[in-house]
Amino acid sequence: MRHKVKGFRLNRSSGHRTAMRRTMIRQLFEHGRIKTTLPKAKSIQPHAEKLITLARNAQNADEIVGINARRKASAELGNGSRPIVQKLFDDIGPRYVSRNGGYTRILKLGPRLSDGAEMAVIELVED
Numbered sequence: 001m002r003h004k005v006k007g008f009r010l011n012r013s014s015g016h017r018t019a020m021r022r023t024m025i026r027q028l029f030e031h032g033r034i035k036t037t038l039p040k041a042k043s044i045q046p047h048a049e050k051l052i053t054l055a056r057n058a059q060n061a062d063e064i065v066g067i068n069a070r071r072k073a074s075a076e077l078g079n080g081s082r083p084i085v086q087k088l089f090d091d092i093g094p095r096y097v098s099r100n101g102g103y104t105r106i107l108k109l110g111p112r113l114s115d116g117a118e119m120a121v122i123e124l125v126e127d
Helices: 014-031 038-057 063-077 082-095
Strands: 033-037 104-111 118-124
Touching: 014 033, 014 038, 014 063, 014 082, 014 118, 033 038, 038 063, 038 082, 038 104, 038 118, 063 082
Parallel strands: none
Antiparallel strands: 033 118, 104 118
């Protein structure tokens, strides 16, 4: 039984899961939508939404809170994420100021031809 067991393991080690999550969230913020398997999309959705909420709440805060929020987002997204963090706080965060959650949507596409894996598109919701 999986009582109180959170998260998706995806048959990967913890380091691989972390690297994959960071990469997929960066690609989501850069392109606005990505096509992936359904379990991977479901595993990155809460993390992406928390980062968007962090950027949204930093819009109305003072300078110190804003800098701290950028540092938290940069730490979550890993090395080389400076342009993505800038886009998150300058473009994506202000877009959702009037929205209380639900910044992403997952659309199911059906099975992949090669191995039958359930495919999905995860995208940022447009206002």
